[in-house]
Amino acid sequence: MKLSLYKISFVAVIAAALFATQSCNNEFPTFTSYEAYTYSSKDETGGDWVPILLTAATDVTIPAPSDVASPEYLAELDEVKGLSGNLSADQQEAVDYWGNNTMIRWMEIAQELASKYNLAPSPDAEGNYPAPNSANPGVYPYFPFAHPPYSCRMYAYLAAASYDAMIATWHYKYEYNRQAPYKVDGSVEFAYPDNDMPSYPSEDAALSKAAQKILGAMFPLEVDYLAEKAAECRNSRKWAGMNVESDLSMGDSIGSFVATQFINRSKTDNMKFAQITKPSYDTVEANATALWGDQWDRWENLEVPQRPVGITPRFGGVTPWWIPSVETVRPGPPPAIGSAEYNTAEQEMLDLTENATKEQKEIAYFWGDGLGTYTPAGHWNKVATDYLISYQQNPLRTARTFAYLNTTMADAGISCWDTKYYYMYPRPPQANPDIQPLFGLPNFPSYTSGHSTFSGAAAVVLGYIFPADAATFEDMAKEASESRIYARIHWRFDAETGLEVGHNIGDYAVSVAQADGAD
Amino acid sequence: MWLLVLAVIAMGSVEAQTPSDAFMEKQGEICVGLYYNNNAWDEYWEGDSLRTNGNIGTVTTQSVTAGLQLGILDRLNLFVMVPYVMTKSEPAINEVTGLPAATMIGDKGFQDAAFLLKGLILKTKVGKGDLNILATAGITIPMSNYTPDATFPIGLACPDGIFRGIVHYDANMGLYGRLDGAYHLRGNSELIRNYYYTTGGYYTSDVDMPDAIDYNATLGYWIKKETFKAEAQFSGLTTLGGFDIRRQDGGFPSNDMEAMRIGINAEYFNLFIDGLALSFNSSYTLSGRNVGKSLTLGGGVLYQFNLWNGDKKAEETK
Numbered sequence: 001m002k003l004s005l006y007k008i009s010f011v012a013v014i015a016a017a018l019f020a021t022q023s024c025n026n027e028f029p030t031f032t033s034y035e036a037y038t039y040s041s042k043d044e045t046g047g048d049w050v051p052i053l054l055t056a057a058t059d060v061t062i063p064a065p066s067d068v069a070s071p072e073y074l075a076e077l078d079e080v081k082g083l084s085g086n087l088s089a090d091q092q093e094a095v096d097y098w099g100n101n102t103m104i105r106w107m108e109i110a111q112e113l114a115s116k117y118n119l120a121p122s123p124d125a126e127g128n129y130p131a132p133n134s135a136n137p138g139v140y141p142y143f144p145f146a147h148p149p150y151s152c153r154m155y156a157y158l159a160a161a162s163y164d165a166m167i168a169t170w171h172y173k174y175e176y177n178r179q180a181p182y183k184v185d186g187s188v189e190f191a192y193p194d195n196d197m198p199s200y201p202s203e204d205a206a207l208s209k210a211a212q213k214i215l216g217a218m219f220p221l222e223v224d225y226l227a228e229k230a231a232e233c234r235n236s237r238k239w240a241g242m243n244v245e246s247d248l249s250m251g252d253s254i255g256s257f258v259a260t261q262f263i264n265r266s267k268t269d270n271m272k273f274a275q276i277t278k279p280s281y282d283t284v285e286a287n288a289t290a291l292w293g294d295q296w297d298r299w300e301n302l303e304v305p306q307r308p309v310g311i312t313p314r315f316g317g318v319t320p321w322w323i324p325s326v327e328t329v330r331p332g333p334p335p336a337i338g339s340a341e342y343n344t345a346e347q348e349m350l351d352l353t354e355n356a357t358k359e360q361k362e363i364a365y366f367w368g369d370g371l372g373t374y375t376p377a378g379h380w381n382k383v384a385t386d387y388l389i390s391y392q393q394n395p396l397r398t399a400r401t402f403a404y405l406n407t408t409m410a411d412a413g414i415s416c417w418d419t420k421y422y423y424m425y426p427r428p429p430q431a432n433p434d435i436q437p438l439f440g441l442p443n444f445p446s447y448t449s450g451h452s453t454f455s456g457a458a459a460v461v462l463g464y465i466f467p468a469d470a471a472t473f474e475d476m477a478k479e480a481s482e483s484r485i486y487a488r489i490h491w492r493f494d495a496e497t498g499l500e501v502g503h504n505i506g507d508y509a510v511s512v513a514q515a516d517g518a519d
Numbered sequence: 520m521w522l523l524v525l526a527v528i529a530m531g532s533v534e535a536q537t538p539s540d541a542f543m544e545k546q547g548e549i550c551v552g553l554y555y556n557n558n559a560w561d562e563y564w565e566g567d568s569l570r571t572n573g574n575i576g577t578v579t580t581q582s583v584t585a586g587l588q589l590g591i592l593d594r595l596n597l598f599v600m601v602p603y604v605m606t607k608s609e610p611a612i613n614e615v616t617g618l619p620a621a622t623m624i625g626d627k628g629f630q631d632a633a634f635l636l637k638g639l640i641l642k643t644k645v646g647k648g649d650l651n652i653l654a655t656a657g658i659t660i661p662m663s664n665y666t667p668d669a670t671f672p673i674g675l676a677c678p679d680g681i682f683r684g685i686v687h688y689d690a691n692m693g694l695y696g697r698l699d700g701a702y703h704l705r706g707n708s709e710l711i712r713n714y715y716y717t718t719g720g721y722y723t724s725d726v727d728m729p730d731a732i733d734y735n736a737t738l739g740y741w742i743k744k745e746t747f748k749a750e751a752q753f754s755g756l757t758t759l760g761g762f763d764i765r766r767q768d769g770g771f772p773s774n775d776m777e778a779m780r781i782g783i784n785a786e787y788f789n790l791f792i793d794g795l796a797l798s799f800n801s802s803y804t805l806s807g808r809n810v811g812k813s814l815t816l817g818g819g820v821l822y823q824f825n826l827w828n829g830d831k832k833a834e835e836t837k
Contacts (some may be wrong), residue, residue, distance in 0.1 A: 014656050014682070108720065122767035140766065290788035303571025304611040304620045353624065365668035365711040372716060372768050382714055382722075429621035435626040438573060439670045519798045 020477050023228075029109050034386055036100040036192035039394035046396045047171025050319070050516040051149065051164040052403055053261055057311070060257045062250050064341035065200045067179045076244035077188070081183045084189050084241035094236040097477040100192040102204045102233055103162055103398045104389070106211040107381050108157050108231060111374040113219045118372055120307075120443065127305035131275070137220045144219065147444075148450055149315040149413050150379040151273060151361070153401075154218045156321065156410035161214050161262040163403035165206040166396040168254045171196040178413040182241045191240035195394070202243045203395045205251025208233040212257035252360030255290065274312040281309045288424035295336035298423045310444045316418025320405035322509045326418035331497045331506050334425050334447040341441035345491040349428045352488055356438070359414040361487040364438050364504035367451065367483035376451045376480065377409045380458040383476065400518060405461045408509035413501050419501070420445040428488050447492045448498035452481035457501020459511070464510045477502070532659035538598050538635045538655045539699045539735060541687030544590030545828040553709035554584045554798070554819035560811030566763035567808055572631040572804070574620045578671060578811060581605045584819075589826070593639075598657065600633040606671035626669040631659040635681065648690040655683040655701070667726075667772045668711045675772045677728045693741040700734035708772040717771060718762050726773050737784075750784040754802065764809050777808040782815070810814030 005260070046055045067071045087095065099106055121129050121141035130141055139145035144150050180189035180199035212230040216223045234252075235245040240484070243251075276284070289298055303308045316326050323329050335341035369376045381402065388401050425447035428435040440452075459477035463470030481499045484490035490498075513519075544550055561577040566825055586600040605627040609618035635657025642651050659679045667676045683701035690696075706730040713724045733756035741748045761775035765783045782802025790797055804812045 027723075028725065028727050030719055032722055112716065112720035115720060119765060119767050202559075300616055302613055302618065302621045303611050304576075304617065306613055306615040362711050365666060366669070366713075368712070370763075373712075374714065374716075374720075379714075412771070414536070425521075425619070430618075433618060433622070436622045437621055441621050 006220050009433075012418045012421040025206045028097055030380075031097065032104060032389070034099060034104070034471075035102075035388045037389075038394040039136065039195050039397075041394060041397065042195070042197060043170065043394060043518070044174050044516055045162065045166060046518070047169075048112060049167050049170075049318065050515070052160040052407065053169045053265060054164045054168070054258065059167040059261075060254050062168075062172045062176075062201055062253065065176055065246055065250070065464050068179060071243065073184075073246075075371045076246060077185055080238050080241060080244050081185065081188055083238045084191075087239055091236070091239045094232050094400035095191045095240045098204070098233050098236045100195070100242075101393070101395055101398055103207050103231075103387070103395055106158065106162070106207060107155075107385060108216075109211070109226075109379060110155055110215060111378040112153040113215065114146045114154065114374045114378050114424055115223055115372060117142065117144055118375060119144060119217060120147075120371060123305050129305075129307055132222070142221060146375070147311050148375040148377065148454075149312045149318075149417055152406070152410045152454065153266075153269075153318065154215075154379060154405040155377050156457075157218070157262050157266055158211060158214045159399065159402035159406040160321070161210045161258050161397075162207055162298045163399040164261075165210045165258040166203060166399040167253050168258065169203045169206045169251065170396050172201055172250070172254075173203075173432055176200055178247075180242060181244050186346075188241040190241065190242065199243050200247045201250035202235055202247040203251065203252055205234055205243070205248040205397070206255040207251075207395065209255025209319055210259045210262075211255075213256065214262060217263050230263070231362060240349045245460055259378055264300070265319075270317045272316070274315040275311050276309060276320060278308050281313055284421055285424065288422065292333065292423060293423075295333070297337070297426055299426045300430060301443050302427070302441060303443070307443050308419070312417060312443070312444075313421045316414055316421060318414050320411045320414050323411050323505055323509075324413060326415050329415050329501055329508075330419055330422065330502050331448060333423060334493055334497070337431065339367065341493065342491075345493055346432060346435075348485070348492055349432070349488050352486060353434065353436045356486055361380070361438060363479055363483045363488045367438060367480040368487070369451070369509040370442070376454040377406065377413070377458075379408065379480075380405060380454065380462075383458075383473075384462060387469065391466060397518075400513075401462075401465050402518075404465070404509055404513045405458060408457045408461045408506055409454050410507050411509065414454040415501060415505055416448055416450050416453040416498060417444070419448050420450075423447050425494075428491055436489050437489055439489075446490060447494045448501060449481060449484050449494040450498070451484050452490075452495045452498030453502040453505070455480040456499040457505075457506040461509055461513075462508025464506075464513060522528065531598070538633075538637055538657070538681075539598045539683060539685060539701070540604035540737075541651045541653055541685055542595050542698060543593065543637065543639055543653075544588050546590045546593050547825055548823060549826045550584045550588045550821055550823040552584075552588075552624040552722040552798075552819050553819035554582075554586065554816035554817060556580075556584070556800075558581045558582075558811075558815040560804070562801075562812040564807045564809055564812070565766060565768075568810065571611075573613075574670075575623070576610040576620070578608050580671075580673070585769070586633075595639075596616075596637045598633060598635040598637065598655075600661070602630045604628065604630040604673035606669075606673055608671055614659060617696065623670045625671045626665065628665045629663040629672055630661070630665070630674040631679070632658045632662045645688065646694075647692075648656040648688055650687070651663050651687040653684075653687065655681065655685065656679055658694045667708055670761050670769075675705075675708055675728065677708040677772065678706040680706075680762060687823075693744065695739045695741075697737040697739070699737075700732065702733040703733070705730055715771075717773060726771075727759040728773050729775070731756060731776075733757075743777075746789060747787045752782045752784060752802070754778075754780045754782065754814045761809075770809060774809040776810050777806075778804050779806045780804050796821040798821070 132143040133139045178200035182188040208230040212226045387388045424445045427446045455477035459473040482496040559579040582604045584602040589836045591596045607625035635728040637655045686821035708726040728796040735754045737752045742775045757777040781801045786798040788796045802815045
């Protein structure tokens with residue numbers, strides 16, 4: 001009797017332990033899972049839409065394809081037949097992974113690289129901070145440090161180049177109207193739903209080549225990884241029965257041409273002047289002190305050892321995509337220390353230090369998007385991905401969504417950084433050390449909140465693209481903005497003003513998008 | 520989560536005193552206890568590189584644990600433990616501003632409740648002494664939905680199935696030695712965020728926690744027979760997998776965590792009144808990986824009494 005109780009107890013405990021620890025062991029997805037789908041539109045005239053940087057789709061020249069009855073074509077068709085009928089497990093996995101909207105994957109790769117490189121340099125033994133060097137990216141601290149300004153600009157180049165590449169692709173698809181291999185030959189198995197679109201040139205080859213080049217320029221240590229990904233994407237088109245070699249090679253040409261245009265723009269957009277050295281930084285500080293020194297103590301980095309220069313003080317000088325200038329959207333000054341508005345905001349910070357609710361803290365962590373993450377812009381790309389899948393956007397529309405979202409968020413970053421270093425307003429814990437943040441203070445001034453500006457801009461663009469969900473995006477943006485208050489990273493006026501400026505920047509972009517021919 | 524190097528992994532800390540030793544309550548006896556632990560470090564291993572970080576300075580984790588050990592049978596005991604944990608950080612002084620770095624706020628709350636059974640499997644004479652073989656099995660489960668997304672989280676937020684074997688030899692000259700080791704079968708931890716990067720990006724809040732093992736070698740001596748004992752202990756723990764903290768990154772629940780520690784324990788029984796005991800423990804991290812180089816100090820008050828009349832025959836066979 002007693003012995004059986006003894007045994008039963010042990011068996012029960014072991015079973016309970018196994019259950020508690022293993023029952024929740026589900027999958028750990030490394031990408032957004034979706035079923036290849038039927039596109040909600042074909043946009044046959046998409047080749048006429050207004051590109052972001054190209055003057056028109058015809059900036060790229062693509063020759064007429066060989067006829068589907070020609071020997072060259074038939075040889076290419078034979079290759080696809082041979083490959084697509086007999087897939088290995090790895091090939092099938094690649095076909096499933098890349099799906100029929102490959103831009104989603106390239107954006108995820110960008111998010112992953114942003115996360116990987118979003119680490120601030122560690123101090124050396126003497127307490128100095130070495131800086132990443134683009135001429136020597138593999139020496140610690142590795143280049144780049146993909147902080148929010150770097151990342152929002154990176155996403156913008158990727159997405160804008162992808163959109164221009166899609167406009168050019170659509171133009172030639174419907175100019176030449178060459179059918180896909182599975183249409184030409186019924187024995188070719190097609191892995192995805194039939195969207196009845198011409199296959200020459202390949203949208204996925206164009207996207208892959210553009211992404212490989214843009215991301216390779218942004219993350220020089222990842223060139224091999226990107227080449228491997230691009231090759232897999234390209235091959236998966238043959239495995240899927242979707243494209244023949246000439247579809248792909250002409251897609252490559254478009255991607256390559258467009259990427260070069262954007263990389264040329266990136267070389268002259270002033271990003272190279274954004275991160276400055278200490279002597280120039282002293283000037284930035286002196287300017288702010290001259291303007292505002294009687295109203296607030298200039299922002300300082302509070303880290304130990306102190307980082308001598310904030311993150312990209314001249315990011316505000318980077319060429320924007322849509323706003324006329326940073327001055328046009330720069331908000332008025334924040335309240336002086338000791339003013340009524342300041343005192344209210346300070347009291348809120350002190351109250352939250354003592355009494356933040358569990359829900360407020362969870363909102364702060366959810367939108368934290370700090371070091372080691374894909375940054376706020378990456379977070380909004382994740383949001384956009386879920387919506388464009390649910391609305392079954394085609395690759396052209398997908399690229400457009402990402403392009404306007406990300407160029408607008410880049411403008412938000414540019415504008416916000418101009419404001420930050422123009423005013424150099426202190427973070428709450430600097431102004432009052434009794435204010436304790438939930439996590440580390442970013443290495444740039446407080447006013448206005450980057451999260452809020454990015455999010456306000458993102459909500460306007462996404463609300464324009466998915467109007468039925470505009471209120472949801474606005475709620476999310478407001479939550480992202482307030483998350484910074486809950487974390488005591490930002491004053492309420494940083495967040496509210498940032499959100500408002502973000503809206504304003506979003507409106508500039510939407511007015512451009514509304515005229516691009518897609519509506 | 521800017522920096523999350525856990526003081527000591529939850530495992531081993533709350534259940535250090537009793538489920539891993541050889542002491543058994545008789546049937547019907549219960550021992551209730553209240554323990555306090557203070558663990559602090561100002562250096563930690565980032566991968567295998569020991570460093571300081573002025574932004575977090577000294578990180579302190581305090582816990583108050585209420586526990587009981589109940590003799591279900593002479594050979595079967597139940598443990599229940601409920602720890603309340605508080606974390607805090609005292610950053611270093613910024614040499615330029617003369618102010619401390621911004622103090623990132625700590626977290627607090629009920630951590631992981633432990634439910635364990637300990638069984639005496641074998642008790643036999645070997646030479647002049649007694650050899651006891653015991654086993655402990657049970658689980659620890661997060662009680663309060665705390666989050667490892669906090670900068671200084673109170674725990675790893677994962678269920679842990681613990682299976683421990685204990686070999687205890689009492690030389691009957693006041694000297695005893697003990698070896699024990701446990702396998703930790705760990706379930707997922709859960710973040711607030713739904714995307715995170717470890718060595719790749721993950722589109723989920725769930726974190727795959729590597730399993731872990733821990734082991735202790737203990738040498739003890741009864742300074743005063745059945746009244747005052749002192750122990751020296753060597754402890755190790757290691758996760759079976761996980762990844763290193765990258766330079767200047769924060770910690771993460773599924774890091775590869777390793778630690779070797781030395782410690783001392785002392786316990787005084789029947790102090791002032793029968794059944795009342797005091798315990799003291801201290802340990803220090805000698806080497807590690809992705810953990811703090813911490814010093815732990817702790818103590819407890821225990822009271823043992825009869826809950827019901829146990830089996831008389833068992834009493835007689837003692």
